[in-house]
Amino acid sequence: MIKKLKNFGLCYICLISFSINAERFGDPGEIIAVKASSDDIDKYLTVEIxxxxxxxxxxxxxxQNESIYVDDEKININQKDFGESRITIENNSMVNLSREDSDRAFKESKIIQKALNNYSKFLVPDLNFMNPVKGIISSRYGKKRYINNQPRSPHLSLDIAAAEGTKIVSPTKGRVILVGDFFYAGNYIVIDHGYGLLTSYSHLSKIFVEENQIVTKGEKIGEVGSTGRVTGPHLHWTVYLNKVRINPELLIQEGYLESLL
Ligand SMILES: [Zn+2]
Structure with a gap:
């Protein structure tokens, strides 16, 4: 009788620990690694850790403050205060757009969105990213933004300030899928790394790649500049996974993948 009770007690503890394991928490902009089966290889970006x-x-x-479900796992997204950034742009025509500029910006946003919706499987990305530019982080991911005291959408990219002409490299292998001169982004590049992982580079002074070009990790793609809507020379770097803008700073951390477990 005592033995039976003990067994029951153990099972009960197992059940509790199982349900706790199935619920996880993460910060907005992070990546979560969920155990995959071989069927998932075609549908998700999968990695071996x-x-x-x-x-x-x-x-x-x-x-933030919501949950997403992946298979049986519930992933709760924490509420996080990333701080705020207030910038002043003296050139009012860059803040309150003329009809012509706003038409241009709208058309360009469609072209950019189309590129960012790209999903290809021509290569499996290497997630050991290198830093695309040597500089000083001037604005982190997630900051609330105010331009001339007007609230704007949050900054879901990483700004790295560096002198005009500083070399920018591809952080990992990929294919250039968009190159252009855009109203907000200035000289702009989008690289597709495969399986829904894409990166973009804004405000460049010079671009050294063309569309459809394959780039390797560390290959020079452009130089830092101040084209488009900016306050000074910097790289505005965005990382997308399945159309979600994630925190670029995480990917350049040493051993990031292993830290996901
Ligand atoms: Zn930025």
Whole structure:
């Protein structure tokens, strides 16, 4: 009788620990690694960490205090205060757009969106990113933004300030899918790294790649500049996974993938 009770007690503890394991928490802009099966390889960006297969799930900034479900796992997205950034742009025509500029910006946003919706499987990305530019971080991911005291959408990119002409490299291998001169982004590049992982580079002074070009990790793609809507020379770097803007700073951390477990 005592033995039976003990068994029951153990099982009960197992059940509790199982349900706790199935619920996880993460910060907005982070990636969560969820155990994957071989069926997932075609549908998700999957990676092998410590000889097990995981699929990488981005946690959207917009879903703070909400949960997302991946298979049986519930992932709760924390509320996080990323601080704020206030900038002043003297050139009013860059803040309150003329009809002509706003038409241009709207048309360009469609072209950019189309590129960012691209999903290809021509290569499996290497997630060991290198820093695309040597400089000083001037604005982090997630900051609330105010331009001339007007609230704007949050800054879901990383700004790295560096002198005009500083070299920018591709952080990992990929294919250039968009190159252009845009109203907000200035000279702009989008690189597709495969399986829904894309990166973009704004405000460049010079571009050294063309569309459809394959780039390797560390290959020079452009130089830092102040084209488009900016206050000074910097790289505005954005990383997308499955159309979700994730925190670029995480990807350049040493051993980031292993830290996901
Ligand atoms: Zn920026």
């Amino acid at each position: 410590n000889e097990s297969l995981y699929k990488l799930i981005p946690l959207p900034f917009e879903k």
